[in-house]
Amino acid sequence: xxxxxxxxxxxxxxxxxxxxxxxxETYRRYVNPGLVDVMGFLDFDKQFVRAExxxxxxxxxxxYLDFLGGYGALxxxxxxxxxxxxxxxxxxxxxxxxxxLNPLAAALAHNLAQVTPGDLDRVFFANSGAExxxxxxxxxxxxxxxxxxxxxxxxxxHGKTFGSLSVTGREKYQKPFQPLLTGCEAVPFGxxxxxxxxxxxxxxxxxxxxxxxxxxxxxVPPDGYLAGVRQLCDRxxxxxxxxxxxxxxxxxxxxxxxxxxxxxPDIMCLAKSLGGGVIPxxxxxxxxxxxxxxxxxxxxxxxxxxxxGGNSLAMAAGIAALNSIVAQSLAQQAREKGEYFMAKLxxxxxxxxxxxxxxxxxxxxxxxxxxxxxxxxxxxxLGKVNQLAGEYFGSLVASELMNKYQIITAYTLNNPNVIRxxxxxxxxxxxxxxxxxxxxxxxxxxxxxGVMLSSVRTAVATVFKR
Numbered sequence: 001x002x003x004x005x006x007x008x009x010x011x012x013x014x015x016x017x018x019x020x021x022x023x024x025e026t027y028r029r030y031v032n033p034g035l036v037d038v039m040g041f042l043d044f045d046k047q048f049v050r051a052e053x054x055x056x057x058x059x060x061x062x063x064y065l066d067f068l069g070g071y072g073a074l075x076x077x078x079x080x081x082x083x084x085x086x087x088x089x090x091x092x093x094x095x096x097x098x099x100x101l102n103p104l105a106a107a108l109a110h111n112l113a114q115v116t117p118g119d120l121d122r123v124f125f126a127n128s129g130a131e132x133x134x135x136x137x138x139x140x141x142x143x144x145x146x147x148x149x150x151x152x153x154x155x156x157x158h159g160k161t162f163g164s165l166s167v168t169g170r171e172k173y174q175k176p177f178q179p180l181l182t183g184c185e186a187v188p189f190g191x192x193x194x195x196x197x198x199x200x201x202x203x204x205x206x207x208x209x210x211x212x213x214x215x216x217x218x219x220v221p222p223d224g225y226l227a228g229v230r231q232l233c234d235r236x237x238x239x240x241x242x243x244x245x246x247x248x249x250x251x252x253x254x255x256x257x258x259x260x261x262x263x264x265p266d267i268m269c270l271a272k273s274l275g276g277g278v279i280p281x282x283x284x285x286x287x288x289x290x291x292x293x294x295x296x297x298x299x300x301x302x303x304x305x306x307x308x309g310g311n312s313l314a315m316a317a318g319i320a321a322l323n324s325i326v327a328q329s330l331a332q333q334a335r336e337k338g339e340y341f342m343a344k345l346x347x348x349x350x351x352x353x354x355x356x357x358x359x360x361x362x363x364x365x366x367x368x369x370x371x372x373x374x375x376x377x378x379x380x381x382l383g384k385v386n387q388l389a390g391e392y393f394g395s396l397v398a399s400e401l402m403n404k405y406q407i408i409t410a411y412t413l414n415n416p417n418v419i420r421x422x423x424x425x426x427x428x429x430x431x432x433x434x435x436x437x438x439x440x441x442x443x444x445x446x447x448x449x450g451v452m453l454s455s456v457r458t459a460v461a462t463v464f465k466r
Contacts, residue, residue, distance in 0.1 A: 020047055020059075046402075051078035054427050056408070064406040065431050067423040072214070072246040072364070075273035076324055077424035083276030086320035087313050095312045104315035111322050112285055115255055118264030122291040125310040126282035129245035129271035130159030133208070135304055136267045136284045137163050137181075140206035140239045142294040142303075147205040150181070151198045151238075153189040155414045157215035158208060158243055158269075167208050169216070170414045189213055190221040192228045199236040206267075207233055208241040211257035217415030218366025220359050227261040239266040239290070245282075246364070249273045249325050250425055253335030253362035260361070266290055276321030279314045330425040334362035340429060341365060341421070344436045352443040356417075365421040366412065367439075369394065394419045397442065405438035 018026070024045065028036045039045035047059040054077055056064050066078065076083065090104065109123035126132050137150060152158070152167035159165065165174060166181035169189075174180060187194040189209075198204060211226060213219035226242075233240040242265035247257035249272075254260055256268070267286045275281040295301055308314075325331075338361065345367065349355040357368040394411030398419050401407040412418045421435065 020045065023047065053077040054424050054431055062406060064402070064408050065423070065434060066408045067421050067427075067431075067435060068408050068410050069422045069424050070277055071272065071420075072251055072422055073272040073275070074277040075249050075251060075330060075425045076276050076321060077426045078277060080276055080278070080321070080324065082324050083278045083317050083320045086316040087278060090312045090316040093312050096308065098307075102310055102312060102315065104312050104319065105310035108315045108318045108322070111319060112270075112283070115322070115326065116268060116285050117256060117259060117262075119287050120264065120268055120285040122288050123283055123285050124304065124306075125314070126284075126306045127280050127308050127314075128159075128282045129243075129269065130161045130164045130282070131306065131309075132245065132269040132271050132282035132284045133158045133164040133167070133241075133243065134161055136208070136241045136269050136286075137167070137206070138304060139267060139284070139286060139290065139294055140241060143290050144205040144237070144239055147203050147238075149183040149185060149198075149204040151185050151187060151195065151204050151207045153209055153213070154186045155189060155213055155216035155219065156208075156210055156243075157213070157413060158210075189216065189219060190225050192225065192232065195229065196232050196236075199232055199238050202236055204236070204238045206239040206241050208243060210243045211247050211260070212252060212361060212364060213414075214246040214364065214420070215413040215415075217368060217412045217418040218360045218364060218420060220361060224261065226258055226263045230263045230265075233266075241265060241267045241269065243269045245269050245271045249322070250331035250334050251362055251364050251422075253331060253338060255326075255331050257361070273325070274321060275314060275317045276324070278321075279317035281314045281318050282309075325425075328426075331362075334425045337425075337427060337429065337432065338362040338365065341432050341436075344432070345421075345439075348436070348439055348443065354443060360421075363421075363423060363425055363427070366415075366418045367421065368415070368418045369397065370417075400442050401435075401438055405434075405441075407435055407438055 024036055024040065036045070048056045049059050050057040054066055056066055056078060058064065066074070069075070094100070105125060112123050113121040124135055126135060140150070141148065150167055152169060154169040156167065156169040158168050160168065160173060162177070163181055165177060166184040168174065169186050185198060187198055195207065199207070207229065209229060230240060242258050242263070244256050244258065248270050249255060251257070251273070252260070258265060267284055267290070269284050271282040274283065295303055341363070342358065342360065342365065345358050345365070349358050354370050355367065356370040359366050394417050398409045398411060401409050409419050409421060412420055423431070
């Protein structure tokens with residue numbers, strides 16, 4: 001209790017009844033003021049009160065299509081009933097009871113071993129993707145004694161805890177927290193020659209890589225890259241960690257993206273959609289011999305643990321989510337819908353020069369915009385328009401899609417000129433067509449200057465609404 005003040009707790013009913021202004025003020029005071037400013041500037045801080053499948057509804061009853069999909073956590077869409085029912089079914093069981101072996105954890109680990117590539121059979125459960133990466137890094141170092149280095153890729157994203165941040169390839173996120181873990185070195189994504197230059201010294205414990213760089217701007221490597229990485233790691237005795245946290249469980253057209261090149265990693269990191277968008281789960285899966293090298297035996301089994309890892313609610317959600325993803329053939333759906341989506345977007349790219357690039361696999365798609373040079377608007381603002389475009393143009397397009405067309409998207413963290421299109425894998429073709437029509441209107445009728453002016457008007461109107 002602070003300064004003798006009487007406790008003034010909010011109730012659940014009180015929290016649900018807060019209006020937009022109250023949410024902003026409370027969030028600003030107690031959570032993250034900067035986030036309030038950014039969300040308010042783009043008019044992204046709407047109050048959503050219901051969600052089902054690919055659709056969410058705001059407090060006024062207006063429906064929005066979610067093409068952000070929880071950064072890949074909502075492969076089954078919002079609130080999948082089969083996952084919610086599984087969670088409800090275990091509500092009366094002990095959720096945390098370390099003096100026992102949880103049959104639900106055993107079952108989910110068994111199921112994961114059935115679908116992960118090759119002999120990836122040993123599973124550790126955590127609570128997030130960053131935790132999965134932390135566990136994978138620890139395992140790799142301990143399993144490769146005498147080797148302390150970890151190699152990662154520039155523009156990668158593996159999380160923001162100390163270990164995962166040490167292998168996340170953007171200086172903006174690393175610099176304020178340096179020094180980070182020692183021995184972590186970056187190479188360009190997709191460059192096998194640069195990777196071999198690091199590995200040939202034979203002091204690298206592991207190479208960690210995303211099959212597709214999500215936050216890097218949905219960067220797809222050259223064909224054969226992952227297979228080449230596997231060969232180099234085998235040649236120099238380096239363990240291969242593949243981060244499938246965003247690409248896993250059908251997102252790219254295969255259950256796991258590394259299957260595009262038939263690559264079996266030594267350690268695979270999982271999270272996001274494993275919990276069905278209902279309960280957070282993180283996990284890493286590895287070969288039994290690698291696990292046993294580090295955690296085998298009664299004296300080493302508890303060297304890496306997690307209090308909430310493997311809890312009953314999360315495991316029930318994971319069992320139901322994985323079963324549903326496989327039963328609905330969502331990987332095949334993602335492949336077919338992704339091909340349709342990419343074909344439609346390619347038509348737009350052919351019509352509008354402002355689209356610089358289009359890339360992706362399945363339903364993980366990045367749309368990159370050019371940064372216009374010159375122009376009357378830029379001259380009038382002494383170059384500020386191009387500066388703004390270089391840092392935020394993707395978010396301005398996302399703002400237009402949200403506020404005018406009720407379509408939720410977002411820019412990628414490491415390349416803000418790219419908007420990601422990452423809907424639930426259950427998305428309909430009609431919903432995809434609606435996004436194409438909205439982009440056609442934005443790019444065809446507004447263009448760069450129109451988007452900039454419209455976004456400024458939205459920001460100003462938002463400020464005066466507060």
